[in-house]
Amino acid sequence: MQGVNFERILGGVCAPEGFLASAVSCGIKGNGELDLALLYSELPAVAAGVFTTNELEAAPVTYSRKGIAEKAARAVVINSGNANSMTGKRGLADAEAMATAVEKDLSLSSGQVLVASTGPIGEYLPMEKVANGIKQAVAELSPGGNTDASKGIMTTDTYPKELAVEMEIAGNVVRMGAMAKGAGMIHPDLATMIVVITTDVELDADVMQDWLSKAVEWSFNRISVDGDQSTNDTVLMLANGAAFPEGHSLNGEEGELFFKALCWLTANLAMALVKDGEGATKxxxxxxxxxxxxxxxxxxxxxxxxxxxxxxxxxxxxxxxxxxxxxxxxxxxxxxxxxxxxxxxxxxxxxxxxxxxxxxxxxxxxxxxxxxxxxxxxxxxxxxxxxxxxxxxxxxxxxxxxxxx
Amino acid sequence: MQGVNFERILGGVCAPEGFLASAVSCGIKGNGELDLALLYSELPAVAAGVFTTNELEAAPVTYSRKGIAEKAARAVVINSGNANSMTGKRGLADAEAMATAVEKDLSLSSGQVLVASTGPIGEYLPMEKVANGIKQAVAELSPGGNTDASKGIMTTDTYPKELAVEMEIAGNVVRMGAMAKGAGMIHPDLATMIVVITTDVELDADVMQDWLSKAVEWSFNRISVDGDQSTNDTVLMLANGAAFPEGHSLNGEEGELFFKALCWLTANLAMALVKDGEGATKxxxxxxxxxxxxxxxxxxxxxxxxxxxxxxxxxxxxxxxxxxxxxxxxxxxxxxxxxxxxxxxxxxxxxxxxxxxxxxxxxxxxxxxxxxxxxxxxxxxxxxxxxxxxxxxxxxxxxxxxxxx
The missing domain is CATH 3.10.20.340 (ArgJ beta chain, C-terminal domain)
Structure with a gap:
């Protein structure tokens, strides 16, 4: 992907049409910092995901892996301050309860919400706080909530990481945006890393999964801070087609441009994650x-x-x-x-x-x-x-x- | 090997009959510290060895690997302060020249000397200093030179590591001794680690190689300080039969006892290497x-x-x-x-x-x-x-x- 460059724009995950975001402090971290982020697509979106290869994957990974198999999603809820990992059946039930709470508060159907968690391993989620947080996050959803959301997923990161890009396809301006958190155990095959990518292009779910897998291989799987792998690594991508109200399937050339933009975006985010690696000076x-x-x-x-x-x-x-x-x-x-x-x-x-x-x-x-x-x-x-x-x-x-x- | 214990004795590599050792400061390190160690067996000895699996093995490893294939040795020369690694043809010639110098000064036949080096990678050996050092080391060989020798092979180790054990076999007292250096890049598959084991038992070369390989697998290949592998790791073993002037092949039970002692020795040395790992507090x-x-x-x-x-x-x-x-x-x-x-x-x-x-x-x-x-x-x-x-x-x-x- 060397030699290809794209124009950065503002807006993070909300840069593409039809995406709203928010984040709240609901008491998981216990220090007043934002610890629950929500992303919502006004239109139905197709979804793709890449997850940790750690054998002891956390409950939200198990839940979202299943969700991604459905290839459609309307929202993503992410908490920081607790990984909901090594928490057994109760952890799985808690991950599902997080999704169900978002579905209920946003009047979505079952299975339309993806979940991710990051933080210490081995503690049960404080579900009452989480449920209150979700209610509040739903109420605060806005097209300008992207930066709060990118802060709400941070753990030891020293700054929030957002990136967005726009390009012209078939006479329309289309956009792709992202937020990411890393720091800690950054390593190939994804480690304590959470990335959410949004786009208003219309994409076939299988094509998007293929593109996302490749882009992850060439970016997040080529970075390492300390060689450890986390139980929670998650890269999610949602495409809602909002840039083309009357529908438009990308042709070969358009697809190539879009894929290049995706690779540019993930490579730049990977670099940002490494640069914010714990204690790094070089x-x-x-x-x-x-x-x-x-x-x-x-x-x-x-x-x-x-x-x-x-x-x-x-x-x-x-x-x-x-x-x-x-x-x-x-x-x-x-x-x-x-x-x-x-x-x-x-x-x-x-x-x-x-x-x-x-x-x-x-x-x-x-x-x-x-x-x-x-x-x-x-x-x-x-x-x-x-x-x-x-x-x-x-x-x-x-x-x-x-x-x- | 749990539950088996042996009595420690003094004498290190010189504890078994017929082994002499020495070490000198010949200017490789340049700080006056001992940097060249020599071990000599008065009787012909059979030899076995286990070497680094690093693809870019150092010149002395290449040289000694070939030597071990001959299954016989009379002496081992080891320098610290320079790994003679990534030094190409000149490095190989230098490793051979070290062996030849020892052969000449000790009047041995060609191929009876094994070589090892440890220290920084990528520098050519100062061969004039090394040759002078070898002359001096030959002159200073003594049955009490074991501790000097164990100091002469040190790099970042904070203390010399020696161990010896004795047991009774067929009415005779037989002994096994060793010296080891580690610290730096200790890791399974041997890393910047040099170990020399001596015994006055009479052993078949193939049996000894098999026992040594197993003992190394259960000891030095189960330790790790930082996960890196060196280009120079070497474990050598010499058996000269001096405890049995009239010859004695170990029977099954005696062999079992001896193998247990070997495992006890290597396990204890491995533990000592880990405990002296760079900067370790636990x-x-x-x-x-x-x-x-x-x-x-x-x-x-x-x-x-x-x-x-x-x-x-x-x-x-x-x-x-x-x-x-x-x-x-x-x-x-x-x-x-x-x-x-x-x-x-x-x-x-x-x-x-x-x-x-x-x-x-x-x-x-x-x-x-x-x-x-x-x-x-x-x-x-x-x-x-x-x-x-x-x-x-x-x-x-x-x-x-x-x-x-």
């Missing part, structure tokens, strides 16, 4: 070229992105390419040492598997930047991939040693 | 029972042991069992939530996949201990495994952000 982009295939390139890039030693050395600004090589070598991919080149920024540090004699002071200067690119050429084929991550800082440890998130 | 033992098989139990235990979030929470002493469950769930093993029990120390925190209502203050008290045991029962079968690790501390990050190791 943003690392690992690029692996010359692999036998893309899959092996991903494996090598992921191994480097997940190496604590690599991440610590970038926090300290020390040009230790040996740790990069070591992490590449333990990725489970067959390599040929003599063919490997490694760059830190523009500096060639390893050439043909041996020290390239780069000036250490040049690299130390590069490492003072807030964004550093590490590029490997494995010399084995044309497979390539990238991975985004951060350094590992003492603040990361402090945050995760003191906060129960 | 020692964590993860036990997984009730898995479908031992392999799945190892996978789940490893996933928990490698979770930064779990390790940070133990550093902070916060009783966050949700992170343990989440790490178990992302191990790639199919689980049944409703069957999972989790204990922190003796406290049941999860029962049948749901909060067991344990008193948080009780657990906080448990977490103040220096050693904490986490036990999972997956309720799926009789597979079990353990994994040893440490907490993740701000000191770990500081050490790895400032030191080039």
């Amino acid at each position: 943003f690392l982009r690992i690029v692996v070229n010359g692999a036998r295939d893309d899959e092996e390139a991903v494996q090598v890039a992921r191994s480097i992105a997940n190496s604590n030693l690599v991440k610590c050395s970038f926090y300290g600004g020390i040009p230790n390419w040996g740790r990069i090589a070591s992490a590449a070598g333990s990725a489970g991919v067959t390599l040929e040492r003599g063919k490997i080149d490694i760059f830190i920024g523009e500096s060639l540090v390893v050439s043909g598997g041996e020290p390239a004699g780069a000036d250490t002071r040049d690299i130390e200067k590069l490492l003072k930047r807030e964004e550093v690119e590490i590029t490997l050429d494995l010399g084995l084929g044309s497979g390539s991939a990238y991975f985004l991550t951060t350094d590992l800082s003492t603040d990361y440890v402090k945050m995760n040693a003191s906060e129960i998130t | 020692f964590l033992r993860i036990v997984v029972n009730g898995a479908r098989d031992d392999e799945e139990a190892v996978q789940v235990a490893r996933s928990i042991a490698n979770s930064n979030l779990v390790k940070c929470s133990f550093y902070g002493g916060i009783p966050n069992w949700g992170r343990i469950a989440s790490a178990a769930g992302s191990a790639g093993v199919t689980l049944e939530r409703g069957k999972i029990d989790i204990f922190i120390g003796e406290s049941l925190v999860v029962s049948g996949g749901e909060p067991a209502g344990a008193d948080t203050r009780d657990i906080e008290k448990l977490l103040k201990r220096e050693e904490v045991e986490i036990t999972l029962d997956l309720g799926l079968g009789s597979g079990s495994a353990y994994f040893l690790t440490t907490d993740l501390s701000t000191d770990y990050v500081k050490m790895n952000a400032s030191e080039i190791t």
Whole structure:
């Protein structure tokens, strides 16, 4: 998707026609912060979703996974401050009760509401507070509620994350918007990450699911803060067709443009999630070229992105390419040492598997930047991939040693 | 191996008959510390070895792997302060030159010397210093050189690690000794770890290789400090038969006793390596029972042991069992939530996949201990495994952000 760029617009999840949002503080977090967000589509919407691969998925994931199979939704309710995870049958009943409460308060049919939760694992939801919160959130729904909603889903994030884009399709302005939360256990295959994407384009549910899965693979599955996977990761997408009151199916070219916009949106959100990773001081982009295939390139890039030693050395600004090589070598991919080149920024540090004699002071200067690119050429084929991550800082440890998130 | 215990004796690698050792400071580290260790067997010895699985293995690993195939050795030379890794053909020639220098100075035949290196990756060895060091080390070989040798192989270790044991076999006292270095990137499949084991028993090379491989699997492959793998990990074992001047092949029962002693020795060394893990303040033992098989139990235990979030929470002493469950769930093993029990120390925190209502203050008290045991029962079968690790501390990050190791 490199080289494609789109114009950012305001409005987040409410940028597309026919979407309202709100958020309230209903007492789940207990500190007065917004902790329940609601998104509502005035028109019936088709829905798609991508969920955690953690074997112990949380109750709302189980509930929404089933909901997504129906391919239609009118609303999404999300609480922060409690993951409703490892909560057994009561947790499943609570997730369903959240959906039912929204259905009742918005006069929707059964099965039209998706649910997500984020926060500490292993506590039952305070359902009375949640039910009151839902009532209030329904009453406060508005086309300007997007930023509140993006705040209502935050946990350890330091700022809310919204993004929206518009483009012209068939003479109409169409829009796509999103909100996201991350921070904590950001990792490929989605970890304590919640993303909601809206659009007023009319889409076939299966096509949208396919596009969303691909866009997630190339964005949220290529980021890592600490290598852990959460039980609650959820990416949802709703398309309500409001931009085309008389209906319009995207043709091939229009579909391509829209898919590119979706990839641009998810890639930018992924970058924002990484940059807000807990305690991060540096943003690392690992690029692996010359692999036998893309899959092996991903494996090598992921191994480097997940190496604590690599991440610590970038926090300290020390040009230790040996740790990069070591992490590449333990990725489970067959390599040929003599063919490997490694760059830190523009500096060639390893050439043909041996020290390239780069000036250490040049690299130390590069490492003072807030964004550093590490590029490997494995010399084995044309497979390539990238991975985004951060350094590992003492603040990361402090945050995760003191906060129960 | 639980329930089996052996008497520790002094003497490290020189405890068995016929082994001499020494170490010198030859200027590789450049700070006056011992940086070259030598071990010599007065009698021909059979040899076995287990090496890193990192694709980019260092030159000395390539050299010694070939040497081990010959199944016989008289000496081992090890330098610290330089890994001789990612050094191409020159590195291979340097590893061979180290062995040749020892052969020459000790009047040994070609192929009778094994080599290992540990330290930063990507620098060529200062061969003149190394050659002088070898000359000096040969001159200083003595039956009391074991502790010097164990210091000569250290990098970021805070103390030298030696262990020896004796037992009676066929009316003779036989001994087994070892030295080990670890700290840095300790991880299963061996990482920046060097271990040398000596014994004066007479052993068949293939039997010894089989026993060593098993003992390594149950000890050094069950420990993790930061999940990274080094290019240099090496475990070597030499048996010279000196305890039986007239020869003696171990019978079944004797072999069993000796193998148990080997497992006891490697398990204790593994524990010492973990306890000296960089910046560690707590020692964590993860036990997984009730898995479908031992392999799945190892996978789940490893996933928990490698979770930064779990390790940070133990550093902070916060009783966050949700992170343990989440790490178990992302191990790639199919689980049944409703069957999972989790204990922190003796406290049941999860029962049948749901909060067991344990008193948080009780657990906080448990977490103040220096050693904490986490036990999972997956309720799926009789597979079990353990994994040893440490907490993740701000000191770990500081050490790895400032030191080039």
